[in-house]
Amino acid sequence: MRGKLEERKTVEPPPIPAICDTFIPLPAGLELYKNVEIKEELPIPQIMRNRSVPVFSIYQIRFREGVEDVTDAIAELEDFFFRPGRISRVGNLRVDLEVRCEKCKYHSILKGVSQLSRCPRCGNTRVMTKRIRTYYTLYGDWEDFITVNKYSWYLGLPREQRHTGYIARGVERRASPFHLAVHSDRAFITSFLSLDWPTYIEWYTRPRQLGAIINVTIDRHGRVDNTFIQSIIKVHCEILGYIEAYLARLRYQFQVIYP
Numbered sequence: 001m002r003g004k005l006e007e008r009k010t011v012e013p014p015p016i017p018a019i020c021d022t023f024i025p026l027p028a029g030l031e032l033y034k035n036v037e038i039k040e041e042l043p044i045p046q047i048m049r050n051r052s053v054p055v056f057s058i059y060q061i062r063f064r065e066g067v068e069d070v071t072d073a074i075a076e077l078e079d080f081f082f083r084p085g086r087i088s089r090v091g092n093l094r095v096d097l098e099v100r101c102e103k104c105k106y107h108s109i110l111k112g113v114s115q116l117s118r119c120p121r122c123g124n125t126r127v128m129t130k131r132i133r134t135y136y137t138l139y140g141d142w143e144d145f146i147t148v149n150k151y152s153w154y155l156g157l158p159r160e161q162r163h164t165g166y167i168a169r170g171v172e173r174r175a176s177p178f179h180l181a182v183h184s185d186r187a188f189i190t191s192f193l194s195l196d197w198p199t200y201i202e203w204y205t206r207p208r209q210l211g212a213i214i215n216v217t218i219d220r221h222g223r224v225d226n227t228f229i230q231s232i233i234k235v236h237c238e239i240l241g242y243i244e245a246y247l248a249r250l251r252y253q254f255q256v257i258y259p
């Protein structure tokens with residue numbers, strides 16, 4: 001694997017047209033997890049060395065004991081890249097109760113309630129209830145670190161469904177910088193840091209309802225200088241930290257095997 005890698009002396013982030021073992025120093029003043037919504041402890045990713053981040057890196061992941069069917073491992077690892085699956089694995093299970101009362105037309109979903117014998121409004125004892133299993137995280141029922149910080153675009157574009165989601169105009173496709181490969185008893189996640197991203201992405205909550213503009217060249221304080229490189233490196237490293245936390249939560253052992 002280390003055979004014929006192209007050596008580069010640059011300290012600029014790529015595009016570099018080769019897999020290489022170059023490390024890019026973090027821009028001065030860049031601190032991971034600063035200015036993000038964070039309610040959980042996320043690690044500085046193990047791929048980093050002395051405030052430098054490799055252009056290309058590989059994690060080797062060993063399945064935890066008890067995972068016998070490789071398809072289970074595939075599902076768990078793939079879920080990282082899909083929001084509902086990720087939420088169900090990083091979150092905690094909660095039982096909610098859907099309550100319907102024909103008598104007073106009460107209809108509600110009561111969070112964290114597992115049973116009820118009377119209608120909370122009129123006291124009717126013939127109230128209809130249905131249990132709903134749901135997963136919640138520290139950020140909310142449908143949100144996690146990636147969604148709450150609007151980092152999902154970094155998992156690859158387009159990321160759009162029925163005109164909602166992340167839309168980068170003029171950009172047809174941008175592959176995810178993270179790749180998952182699963183073998184019989186282990187998996188690999190590769191990451192590739194590269195600057196060929198759109199600088200301006202629109203995020204729609206509903207069709208034609210602009211929820212936010214993700215302007216990668218402007219930071220939260222409105223500064224423009226050099227922030228594109230900073231933003232990409234920051235998002236890259238923070239998502240890797242979140243991947244590590246996810247693997248730890250699944251009790252998978254992982255190590256950086258390249259560079």
Ligand SMILES: [Zn+2]
Nearest residue numbers: 101104119122
């Ligand atoms: Zn009622």
